[in-house]
Each structure stands twice: as structure tokens, then as C-alpha cells.
Amino acid sequence: MNDLGRRLAEGDDEAFTEVVGHYAKRVYALCYRLLRNEEEARDMTQEVFMKVYLKRKSFKGCSQVYTWIYRIALNMCFSALKARKAATVPLEEVEGFLAAADPQGQDPAVELEALVARALEHLPPKQRGVFVMRFYDKLAFADIAEAMGTSQGAAKANFHFAVERLRRVLGEADVP
Amino acid sequence: MSAYGWERSGSKGDERACKLWRHEDLIDFVDGDLAEASAREIEHHLAACDTCRTYVDSLRRTLAKAVHDPVPEPPEAYWACFDQVVRHRTPGRRAYPRRRWLATRLAPCLAAVAVAVGFAVRYLSPSSGDRRSGPALQPWNAIEIGGTAAVDSLVVALLAEVQDDAMASLDEYLAEDDDVVAIADGLPRSAKQSLVSRLSGLMKLKG
Numbered sequence: 001m002n003d004l005g006r007r008l009a010e011g012d013d014e015a016f017t018e019v020v021g022h023y024a025k026r027v028y029a030l031c032y033r034l035l036r037n038e039e040e041a042r043d044m045t046q047e048v049f050m051k052v053y054l055k056r057k058s059f060k061g062c063s064q065v066y067t068w069i070y071r072i073a074l075n076m077c078f079s080a081l082k083a084r085k086a087a088t089v090p091l092e093e094v095e096g097f098l099a100a101a102d103p104q105g106q107d108p109a110v111e112l113e114a115l116v117a118r119a120l121e122h123l124p125p126k127q128r129g130v131f132v133m134r135f136y137d138k139l140a141f142a143d144i145a146e147a148m149g150t151s152q153g154a155a156k157a158n159f160h161f162a163v164e165r166l167r168r169v170l171g172e173a174d175v176p
Numbered sequence: 177m178s179a180y181g182w183e184r185s186g187s188k189g190d191e192r193a194c195k196l197w198r199h200e201d202l203i204d205f206v207d208g209d210l211a212e213a214s215a216r217e218i219e220h221h222l223a224a225c226d227t228c229r230t231y232v233d234s235l236r237r238t239l240a241k242a243v244h245d246p247v248p249e250p251p252e253a254y255w256a257c258f259d260q261v262v263r264h265r266t267p268g269r270r271a272y273p274r275r276r277w278l279a280t281r282l283a284p285c286l287a288a289v290a291v292a293v294g295f296a297v298r299y300l301s302p303s304s305g306d307r308r309s310g311p312a313l314q315p316w317n318a319i320e321i322g323g324t325a326a327v328d329s330l331v332v333a334l335l336a337e338v339q340d341d342a343m344a345s346l347d348e349y350l351a352e353d354d355d356v357v358a359i360a361d362g363l364p365r366s367a368k369q370s371l372v373s374r375l376s377g378l379m380k381l382k383g
Binding site: 016017020024025028029032033038042046049050053054109112113115116117119120134135136141156159160163164166167170171 | 207241242258
């Protein structure tokens with residue numbers, strides 16, 4: 001267990017403040033990319049750190065502090081998504097929606113961001129979680145697997161599925 | 177020869193024509209998560225295989241687009257008092273440890289206020305007789321403690337302060353206490369609305 005993890009597990013309040021300083025913004029970005037809603041992401045980030053604060057003494061140091069926090073964040077976001085009943089829209093529908101979108105008269109940058117957001121939003125939660133951690137957070141698959149509570153093979157498989165789904169939507173989309 | 181050989185079956189439903197490399201390997205190649213030897217092998221292969229080159233180009237275009245997913249930045253106040261708000265919202269924690277002694281006096285104070293207001297409403301109001309058939313007016317209805325932990329604890333802290341200042345103006349207190357203002361600013365919109373509504377209830381009770 002590293003020094004920060006040890007102090008956190010001992011209930012050191014300054015260690016908690018350091019953890020917040022190091023990881024709160026990353027957790028917020030993760031929550032936002034999973035929930036795709038700014039206000040929900042802000043609430044969720046606070047709730048994640050409330051849980052971290054409450055459970056900090058149970059941190060055993062078997063994992064790194066951030067993978068432990070990510071695991072909490074992922075579980076909470078997945079529960080929220082489940083509660084929201086965010087059923088995955090079939091890829092064909094997404095492709096149909098994207099094909100129907102009128103590209104005329106829009107700022108190309110804004111259009112591209114909307115397209116990416118929409119494509120990510122329609123990834124199943126686990127694929128989205130793995131893709132976000134790998135692509136945006138640059139986490140190693142070992143850490144992603146630890147955060148997801150799964151094997152590296154399963155994490156990589158989710159990443160492959162996510163990239164392939166995104167490729168079918170974004171790779172061919174006619175956006176600069 | 178590939179690491180997997182010609183016999184490997186492909187993923188169902190894809191459009192591959194090259195049996196030498198799986199799409200998963202090409203994704204790992206673009207992701208940079210492939211052993212050096214395999215990566216070199218794929219690079220050589222791409223020079224000769226249109227199918228794989230097209231697929232890899234498509235992957236690169238996809239990931240180049242996926243970069244464009246900005247995360248909206250929360251208001252400055254959100255981060256400024258994030259740590260404080262988290263501790264405040266955490267059950268069993270008070271954000272104002274220096275005022276803890278006030279909390280021990282809060283219950284009897286509130287009980288006294290409740291009894292006094294209840295008495296006044298029931299016996300001093302000229303129209304009290306008309307209310308017999310409806311629900312009795314309770315001061316708790318105005319305060320409405322029992323919502324989110326963040327708002328509750330903030331309201332409780334404010335009540336403690338107000339009690340201690342012999343029911344001084346809550347508005348003045350809110351305006352002067354930077355901590356409270358900062359925390360209120362950092363609360364999510366829904367919690368803030370709830371706080372405002374509860375404080376309004378409190379002001380009505382006081383009035």
C-alpha cells in the first residue's frame with residue numbers, strides 16, 4: 001500500500017483532501033462521460049467521494065487508490081444508468097439517426113462533438129466505461145480490469161466491441 | 177505468417193476478407209497495445225493488404241473523431257468547496273465542528289419553539305376554530321427537515337446559529353457567513369432549490 005493509501009485507510013483527513021485534489025476532476029469526467037449529463041455528473045461525483053470518505057478505513061491497499069475510487073464511481077454510475085433504464089438503442093437505429101441528421105448550416109466542430117456524444121451515449125454501459133477509461137484516461141487494461149472487477153480479457157473484449165461499434169458510426173460519418 | 181494462422185474464425189457479421197489478422201488485433205495495433213514484434217508484422221502486412229489498411233484507416237478516423245468529446249467544466253464554486261460539501265453531506269459528519277456544542281442544544285430549543293408556535297397557532301389565531309376539521313399546522317411543516325443530507329445538515333447548522341443569536345435575522349446571517357454562502361453555491365441546483373425553500377419556511381415560521 002502506498003503512503004497516500006495507508007494514510008487514507010487510517011482515517012487521515014488530510015489524506016482524504018489529497019485524494020480529492022488528485023482524483024475529483026478525473027472522477028467527474030468519468031461520471032460525465034458515463035451519465036452524459038452535467039448536473040447528474042456533479043451530484044454523482046460528490047456521492048462517490050462521500051462513499052470514499054465513509055469507506056476509506058476499509059481500503060485494504062490490494063489495489064491502487066484510484067482504481068478503488070474508479071470502481072466505486074463505476075458501480076454507482078452503472079446503478080444510476082440501470083435505474084434510468086437507459087436501454088441501449090440498436091446500432092441500426094443510431095446509424096439511421098445519424099444518417100437522418102442534417103449536416104447543413106451547422107458549425108462542423110459542434111456537429112462533430114454532438115455526433116461523438118451521441119455515439120458514446122449509445123454504447124452499452126460496460127463498453128462505454130472501458131472505452132472511456134482506456135481512450136480518455138489512458139489507463140492500462142490491468143487497472144481497467146481491476147476497476148471493473150473483471151478480467152483483463154473481458155476488459156479488452158469490451159474495448160474491442162466499443163471501438164467496433166464506434167467505427168461503424170463515426171468511422172464512416174461524413175463529418176470533417 | 178500471422179500469430180494466429182489461417183484457420184482462425186472471424187467475428188460474426190463483419191465484413192472482413194483478410195483472414196490473416198483479426199479485427200481485434202488491428203484495434204490493439206491502433207490502440208498501441210500490441211507486442212512490438214506483432215506490431216511490426218502488421219505494419220508490413222498493411223503495405224500489402226488493402227482490406228486491413230482500409231479497416232485500420234477507418235479505426236484511426238474513428239478515434240481521431242472520438243477525441244472531440246469535451247467535458248463541461250463545473251462552476252468554480254463547485255470545486256472551491258468540493259471537499260467541504262462532501263464532508264458536509266456525509267452522514268454522521270458535521271461541516272462545522274466548531275459549532276458542535278450548539279447542536280447538542282438544538283433539539284430542546286426547536287422543541288420549545290415548536291410548542292410555542294403550536295400554542296400560538298392553535299389558541300391565539302382568530303380563525304383557529306375553523307381549522308378543526310383540517311390538519312393541524314405544525315412548525316415542522318414549514319421547516320420540512322427530512323430531505324437530502326446536505327440540505328438538512330445545512331438547515332440544522334443555520335437553525336443552531338439562529339437559535340444562538342436569539343433569532344437574529346437569517347438573511348443577515350446568510351449574507352455574512354462566507355462558509356455557508358460558499359457551500360450553498362457549491363450545492364447542486366436541486367439541493368440549492370430545496371435549501372431556499374426550507375429557509376423560506378423557516379423565515380415564515382420566524383415571522
